[in-house]
Amino acid sequence: xxxxxxxxxxxxxxxxxxxxxxxxxxxxxxxxxxxxxxxxxxxxxxxxxxxxxxxxxxxxxxxxxxxxxxxxxxxxxxxxxxxxxxxxxxxxxxxxxxxxxxxxxxxxxxxxxxxxxxxxxxxxxxxxxxxxxxxxxxxxxxxxxxxxxxxxxxxxxxxxxxxxxxxxxxxxxxxxxxxxxxxxxxxxxxxxxxxxxxxxxxx
Amino acid sequence: xxxxxxxxxxxxxxxxxxxxxxxxxxxxxxxxxxxxxxxxxxxxxxxxxxxxxxxxxxxxxxxxxxxxxxxxxxxxxxxxxxxxxxxxxxxxxxxxxxxxxxxxxxxxxxxxxxxxxxxxxxxxxxxxxxxxxxxxxxxxxxxxxxxxxxxxxxxxxxxxxxxxxxxxxxxxxxxxxxxxxxxxxxxxxxxxxxxxxxxxxxx
Numbered sequence: 001x002x003x004x005x006x007x008x009x010x011x012x013x014x015x016x017x018x019x020x021x022x023x024x025x026x027x028x029x030x031x032x033x034x035x036x037x038x039x040x041x042x043x044x045x046x047x048x049x050x051x052x053x054x055x056x057x058x059x060x061x062x063x064x065x066x067x068x069x070x071x072x073x074x075x076x077x078x079x080x081x082x083x084x085x086x087x088x089x090x091x092x093x094x095x096x097x098x099x100x101x102x103x104x105x106x107x108x109x110x111x112x113x114x115x116x117x118x119x120x121x122x123x124x125x126x127x128x129x130x131x132x133x134x135x136x137x138x139x140x141x142x143x144x145x146x147x148x149x150x151x152x153x154x155x156x157x158x159x160x161x162x163x164x165x166x167x168x169x170x171x172x173x174x175x176x177x178x179x180x181x182x183x184x185x186x187x188x189x190x191x192x193x194x195x196x197x198x199x200x201x202x203x
Numbered sequence: 204x205x206x207x208x209x210x211x212x213x214x215x216x217x218x219x220x221x222x223x224x225x226x227x228x229x230x231x232x233x234x235x236x237x238x239x240x241x242x243x244x245x246x247x248x249x250x251x252x253x254x255x256x257x258x259x260x261x262x263x264x265x266x267x268x269x270x271x272x273x274x275x276x277x278x279x280x281x282x283x284x285x286x287x288x289x290x291x292x293x294x295x296x297x298x299x300x301x302x303x304x305x306x307x308x309x310x311x312x313x314x315x316x317x318x319x320x321x322x323x324x325x326x327x328x329x330x331x332x333x334x335x336x337x338x339x340x341x342x343x344x345x346x347x348x349x350x351x352x353x354x355x356x357x358x359x360x361x362x363x364x365x366x367x368x369x370x371x372x373x374x375x376x377x378x379x380x381x382x383x384x385x386x387x388x389x390x391x392x393x394x395x396x397x398x399x400x401x402x403x404x405x406x
Contacts, residue, residue: 001369120391126404148405155402163386164394166204176389183366183386186379188323191367199358201329202351 002190005030005091006181007113009099009106011158012121013151015132017167021121022098024174034087034099037063040078053083071101071108082109096181103157117184119177120158121165205393208233208294209384210316212302212309214361215324216354218335220370224324225301227377237290237302240266243281256286274304274311285312299384306360320387322380323361324368 008025012018025031037053039060048054055063060079064072072081082105087097099109099116110116123129129151133144158164163180167173184190211228215221228234240256242263251257258266263282267275275284285308290300302312302319313319326332332354336347361367366383370376387393 001367122398122401126401129405152402152405155398155405158398159391159395161391163389164204164391164397165389166397176385179382180386180389182379183383186366186368186383188362188364188367192362194367194369195323195325195358195361198325198329199355202332202355202358 001194002185002187003094004115004190005094005096006184007087007091007097007099007109007116008177008181009101009109009116009118010121010177011101011103011106011118011154011161012167013123013129013154014147015129016121016123017132017170017173018100018121020170021167021173021177022100024170025098025177028178030094031096031098032090034082034097037069037072037081037083038078040080070112071105073105103154107157107160115190117163117180118161119163119165119180120154120161121167121173122155122158124166124168204397205388205390206297207318207393208297208299209387210290210294210300210302210312210319211380211384212304212312212319212321213324213380214304214306214309214321214357214364215370216326216332216357217350218332219324219326220335220373220376221303221324223373224370224376224380225303227373228301228380231381233297234299234301235293237285237300239304240272240284240286241281243283273315274308276305276308306357310360310363318393320366320383321364322366322368322383323357323364324370324376325358325361327369327371 010018010022022033026033035049035051035053037055037060039055039057042048042052042054046052057079060081063069063081068084069081070084070087072079082099082101090097101109106118110118123132130148133139133147165173165176188195213221213225225236229236238252238254238256240258240263242258242260245251245255245257249255260282263284266272266284271287272284273287273290275282285302285304293300304312309321313321326335333351336342336350368376368379391398
């Protein structure tokens with residue numbers, strides 16, 4: 001079976017619970033969460049290199065020029081990017097990488113690295129999504145509506161994803177994702193060398 | 204998640220152990236082995252409707268004309284075919300169907316029913332394959348060589364399959380196949396309706 005790791009991209013509307021599922025996966029020895037680079041200021045509780053790689057806009061743009069990001073984007077004046085080198089090294093070592101990013105970034109990565117596996121995560125129902133968003137109790141109705149509208153756009157892009165996962169219970173969803181990674185490793189497209197070697201050994 | 208069953212096609216060289224793995228899968232409530240139709244005479248131990256549907260060449264060809272087979276082929280003057288109706292009914296009911304057929308038939312089915320999942324099974328090594336073939340002790344060297352040559356041709360076609368499964372231990376391989384079926388059911392291509400419904404419910 002293919003010994004390279006799988007680059008697992010998880011997207012989904014805010015409130016889909018993808019962060020919790022990603023965190024459960026990282027408890028496994030062979031799953032790692034990718035750390036993004038950003039130009040925004042660190043928050044009090046954020047640890048550099050763990051939550052983000054913090055850098056100036058100049059540093060960031062120089063990395064963009066040098067092709068050091070798998071994808072990058074600007075939000076509200078700040079830049080966010082996914083560093084390529086560390087991810088590729090880990091994949092080569094057989095480690096699976098989880099990328100929790102939004103849909104545009106996900107499609108950029110798929111374009112750059114077609115072996116990436118795109119999973120779109122939704123809560124059990126739209127009602128449940130609304131409940132989860134409201135349940136945080138920290139957002140205004142306007143913010144909730146804006147997120148729902150964003151969710152609609154993301155659901156359109158979800159049609160270009162590989163898998164749709166319905167997140168009923170986080171632990172079970174994490175198991176589903178592990179199953180998807182196992183299946184992906186057995187794809188013929190990842191194992192053509194094995195077929196070739198096997199043929200060579202028959203006679 | 205998509206409620207339809209998965210049509211799982213297992214191919215692989217003689218000696219790959221696919222029959223044993225298929226048999227293990229059928230112990231699950233939702234896995235059924237497809238019964239082929241054939242024009243050859245039943246052997247002593249064969250039960251009609253369990254091992255094969257036995258029929259005359261006239262009956263068989265009339266079914267071919269009526270499009271009742273997902274695939275069919277002639278070997279050594281006998282016809283073999285995979286009846287479509289029963290398979291489609293079971294898939295609609297959410298049952299998974301296992302088809303253990305050779306590569307030409309598998310590609311015919313994939314052409315007719317693109318949702319079919321094609322799994323190519325090989326033993327851990329070519330050496331192991333030779334051992335398994337010889338191990339039966341019932342075949343002449345000529346027959347073994349012929350099978351190995353056939354295996355080489357099949358391995359070329361395997362490049363067009365969806366999954367490559369290496370059969371180390373039958374029970375584990377059956378688990379791998381169940382994992383592949385679970386992952387397949389979560390493919391976006393099978394769940395576009397769910398995305399559509401979810402969108403409709405958001406507002």
